[in-house]
Amino acid sequence: MFKPVMLALSLTVSASAFAAPSNEPIQPIQPAKVTNQAKVELGKQLFFDPRLSKSGFISCNSCHNLSMGGSDNLPSSIGHNWQQGPINSPTVLNSSLNLAQFWDGRAADLKEQAGGPIANPMEMGFTHTLAVDVLQSIPQYRESFKKVYGKNAIDIDQVTDAIAAFEETLVTPNSRFDQWLKGDKKALNKDELAGYQLFKDVGCTACHNGSAVGGNSFQKMGLVEPYATQNPAEGVAGLTGNDADRMKFKVPTLRNVELTYPYFHDGAYWNLEEAVDVMARLQLGRKLEQKQIAQITAFLKTLTGEQPSFALPILPPSTAKTPRPQPFN
Amino acid sequence: MFKPVMLALSLTVSASAFAAPSNEPIQPIQPAKVTNQAKVELGKQLFFDPRLSKSGFISCNSCHNLSMGGSDNLPSSIGHNWQQGPINSPTVLNSSLNLAQFWDGRAADLKEQAGGPIANPMEMGFTHTLAVDVLQSIPQYRESFKKVYGKNAIDIDQVTDAIAAFEETLVTPNSRFDQWLKGDKKALNKDELAGYQLFKDVGCTACHNGSAVGGNSFQKMGLVEPYATQNPAEGVAGLTGNDADRMKFKVPTLRNVELTYPYFHDGAYWNLEEAVDVMARLQLGRKLEQKQIAQITAFLKTLTGEQPSFALPILPPSTAKTPRPQPFN
Numbered sequence: 001m002f003k004p005v006m007l008a009l010s011l012t013v014s015a016s017a018f019a020a021p022s023n024e025p026i027q028p029i030q031p032a033k034v035t036n037q038a039k040v041e042l043g044k045q046l047f048f049d050p051r052l053s054k055s056g057f058i059s060c061n062s063c064h065n066l067s068m069g070g071s072d073n074l075p076s077s078i079g080h081n082w083q084q085g086p087i088n089s090p091t092v093l094n095s096s097l098n099l100a101q102f103w104d105g106r107a108a109d110l111k112e113q114a115g116g117p118i119a120n121p122m123e124m125g126f127t128h129t130l131a132v133d134v135l136q137s138i139p140q141y142r143e144s145f146k147k148v149y150g151k152n153a154i155d156i157d158q159v160t161d162a163i164a165a166f167e168e169t170l171v172t173p174n175s176r177f178d179q180w181l182k183g184d185k186k187a188l189n190k191d192e193l194a195g196y197q198l199f200k201d202v203g204c205t206a207c208h209n210g211s212a213v214g215g216n217s218f219q220k221m222g223l224v225e226p227y228a229t230q231n232p233a234e235g236v237a238g239l240t241g242n243d244a245d246r247m248k249f250k251v252p253t254l255r256n257v258e259l260t261y262p263y264f265h266d267g268a269y270w271n272l273e274e275a276v277d278v279m280a281r282l283q284l285g286r287k288l289e290q291k292q293i294a295q296i297t298a299f300l301k302t303l304t305g306e307q308p309s310f311a312l313p314i315l316p317p318s319t320a321k322t323p324r325p326q327p328f329n
Numbered sequence: 330m331f332k333p334v335m336l337a338l339s340l341t342v343s344a345s346a347f348a349a350p351s352n353e354p355i356q357p358i359q360p361a362k363v364t365n366q367a368k369v370e371l372g373k374q375l376f377f378d379p380r381l382s383k384s385g386f387i388s389c390n391s392c393h394n395l396s397m398g399g400s401d402n403l404p405s406s407i408g409h410n411w412q413q414g415p416i417n418s419p420t421v422l423n424s425s426l427n428l429a430q431f432w433d434g435r436a437a438d439l440k441e442q443a444g445g446p447i448a449n450p451m452e453m454g455f456t457h458t459l460a461v462d463v464l465q466s467i468p469q470y471r472e473s474f475k476k477v478y479g480k481n482a483i484d485i486d487q488v489t490d491a492i493a494a495f496e497e498t499l500v501t502p503n504s505r506f507d508q509w510l511k512g513d514k515k516a517l518n519k520d521e522l523a524g525y526q527l528f529k530d531v532g533c534t535a536c537h538n539g540s541a542v543g544g545n546s547f548q549k550m551g552l553v554e555p556y557a558t559q560n561p562a563e564g565v566a567g568l569t570g571n572d573a574d575r576m577k578f579k580v581p582t583l584r585n586v587e588l589t590y591p592y593f594h595d596g597a598y599w600n601l602e603e604a605v606d607v608m609a610r611l612q613l614g615r616k617l618e619q620k621q622i623a624q625i626t627a628f629l630k631t632l633t634g635e636q637p638s639f640a641l642p643i644l645p646p647s648t649a650k651t652p653r654p655q656p657f658n
Contacts (some may be wrong), residue, residue, distance in 0.1 A: 057407050074654060261646070309641075312641045313396055325403060
């Protein structure tokens, strides 16, 4: 009974994909295909578990809050001991569609990314070894990892793999714009449509394209006119040492951009209208009129998709053997 | 069609209540009866919304984490600017059953309690006025409050009322112990039953009784033998100035005690076995044997009930008018 249903679903998805205008620079977000539910459930627990931090207080969800567009809505994040992070937390939503992770792309994929904050002294302030020790001390975690990975010992590779598997489910299909792309011509109003036309005509789609409306290239922030910022981040140049890579950052996705303020790598702009104005001037040398900005912003708000919906995970309790959190030392 | 179903449900609950042995000092937890679903949903959003804090980072759920037994599993909580809280965060689970709120009972009920942390400079570090300003700037919140309270302006009374309504749903029925109480004699094993018998015989039920297994009286911590602690909290004496009230604290609920470590008002004990040993010595003048401690602990673990299960709430986005969070100043 189950297989024919899956087949029908798969045919529906294909039909929808065909319905999307092939000449548009933006493609609809595809729903997540979960192949290993147990791994996703384990990853979800880990994503919400603050015991992966030294303090026992900070989880992945602290800065990539799934109640708030997968971001923390702060210019830069609060880390261990209330340290101020160096850069704006990118949304975890649709992050599986990025060509690489972090603003400078220093992690190839979500699995590699997931290990970063755990061991970063400015963020979760822990070590991979200690995080694994915590998980290994909890019988329910041992059981879940064994079920998913078939090994007797937990290692950091399994931890980051499970977190990445959960994050891959965090896509936001069925936005009003995607409904329009798939053929529902009533899904957008006149201003939103005009905004989309402007978005293409002005040249935004040169970088903000594909299903994530971004996330698939590195570009210089301040191409036509330099970007004025207090933030010392150098972008890709921080990795390559190449002058040509200075201020080159991964183009952020514009999916759910209404939810992921403040904007840019320094989180300096809180209003989407202002961010649109700045981008048009600095990247494209265009001074947009207020009405144009309002229309593009109206279009951008149609990119808010269905937010991931799931029950808050319940975490297995620590045991007498679990290393204790160290919030204040 | 709907009413007869509700009636049947109500009859079932009554039948279960009758099935509980009337001569036991502990009664089963009753499931929550939601009379105003819209208010509960609004309260759930507020409970998870870090914009009720100055930093935009700390929500009710930060220290009463519903993934972790409604507590933060820290000796004392982390507040604004990583300040160390003065006392262990009590669980929010079944807190509607407490005779009063906070360890010293200084809030009469959940509604009064909910306003405390928002405005406490050591906790969320905000003010009631600013918190209301934030909510008032968000159209979806304005709409939800109007729907629930029928007024054009949000005030702190509505905010704390909605949070309290959500918290009232956070009960944990159907623990194995409650199944046993309701007549399922196979719900507990021999050691757990022996532990319950000891729990009564030794005298724990003098204070830990009722459906919350505590929460219904204030008692002196260190009745027979003084409690050694670095924590300066004076209990009820801090409110009354009465010497007789020194070290008098609200007896904590033992429901879900397996999940709410570390224990006591100073969070000094991480292992339930040790906490049982300390309580028996200091409150009852009894030195328990290891086996007795193990049996009582086994019984206590049968008090873990069904954890509240609900979809992670999605929060409405801020607007250009929303006061910005101030995490670092």
